[in-house]
Structure formats: C-alpha cells, structure tokens
Amino acid sequence: MPNIEEVVNAQAERLLAIPGCTAVAVGKKTVGGVRTDQDAIILHVDRKYDAEQPIPAAVAGFPTDVVEQRFDFRELATDPFARAEPLIGGLSIAGYSAPGDYGSIGCFIEADGTVNPVVKGVYLLTNRHVWRGPSIPAPNRWSSSLAGWSARS
Structure with a gap:
C-alpha cells in the first residue's frame, strides 16, 4: 500500500x-x-x-x-541592497561577503531553546546561497548592527 x-x-x-x-x-x-x-x-x-x-x-x-482557507499571493520585488523595516518573508537580501549572491527571506522561526543545540531566539530562514558568510548586516535607523549569524556557512 x-x-x-x-x-x-x-x-x-x-x-x-x-x-x-x-x-x-x-x-x-x-x-x-x-x-x-x-x-x-x-x-x-x-x-x-x-x-x-x-x-x-x-x-x-x-x-x-x-x-x-484562501491564499492571496502578491508579487514582491525589492532591492536586496536596500534597508527595509520591518523585515518580512519575501524581501530580497544579500550579504557583504558575497554581494553577487542574493535571494529572499523565507520566514522567521522562533525557537524556545528546548532543542539542543538551538538556543532560544528568533531565526531567519533562507537558502544557503543567499547567506554564505558568517554574518549579514541589518542597519537600522538608530545604529549599525547585525541581523544575525549563520548557523552553518
């Protein structure tokens, strides 16, 4: 069967x-x-x-x-090198270490810290070709900071 x-x-x-x-x-x-x-x-x-x-x-x-459940799709075209607030799934992103490689944010995942080795926090999910380096910048209007670090690069 x-x-x-x-x-x-x-x-x-x-x-x-x-x-x-x-x-x-x-x-x-x-x-x-x-x-x-x-x-x-x-x-x-x-x-x-x-x-x-x-x-x-x-x-x-x-x-x-x-x-x-109705699914509404909308086309979303963004500049991967421009700042966007808030960050949402579907936005184009690119890292400093490989600026020719870019893609989109898939979604955000909130981990509760109960699964080892994932620590509690909010994670951005994307494909490996989008985020090759150890970190990706996310400047905001108050300071220059990082959006996060790659779990595996």
Whole structure:
C-alpha cells in the first residue's frame, strides 16, 4: 500500500481540479474543531461546504479533511541592497561577503531553546546561497548592527 505522501503526489492534480480547491497537503484530521492523531489528506478550499465540490471522504484509504482557507499571493520585488523595516518573508537580501549572491527571506522561526543545540531566539530562514558568510548586516535607523549569524556557512 502506498504511503500518504505518495497518494497525495499521485492524486494532487485530480484533487486540485475540484472547484474551489486551492491546495492539497498532508496533515492531521480535525473533527469538531479538535485535531486528532489521524493522518489525512487536507484539501484547502475557498469556501467550505460548497455544493459544487465533489470532495471524497477518503482517497486510496486515507481520510480527507476540508479546510476553508484562501491564499492571496502578491508579487514582491525589492532591492536586496536596500534597508527595509520591518523585515518580512519575501524581501530580497544579500550579504557583504558575497554581494553577487542574493535571494529572499523565507520566514522567521522562533525557537524556545528546548532543542539542543538551538538556543532560544528568533531565526531567519533562507537558502544557503543567499547567506554564505558568517554574518549579514541589518542597519537600522538608530545604529549599525547585525541581523544575525549563520548557523552553518
């Protein structure tokens, strides 16, 4: 029997063709507002309980769960060498040590310090080609400082 990820990969195109379906994912089924431990194929839809949606109760033996969630995308083009406040996911960034290499901020992650060796703090997540050096500058209006240091360079 295929695992749930294989089923989602094989069925994604068919499931995304369901009217109003905007995304397909693997997650835990929620019943009556309570998250369960049961793996499920999550179908994100513009509107839940739309009569036009022929959503199956299960796909290849895995239950489905319908989540109402609209995804709004916006194009974001920024200068990777300009200062931006606040820093948000999607902004272009570049480091001093390799100014020809730049990319974007993926997101910010807050660690609680309970997983060794990650200390408590807020971390910027990006790709390795974006942040090759040991540090990246982030001047602000009050002083020149660093945004942080690379965990692995």
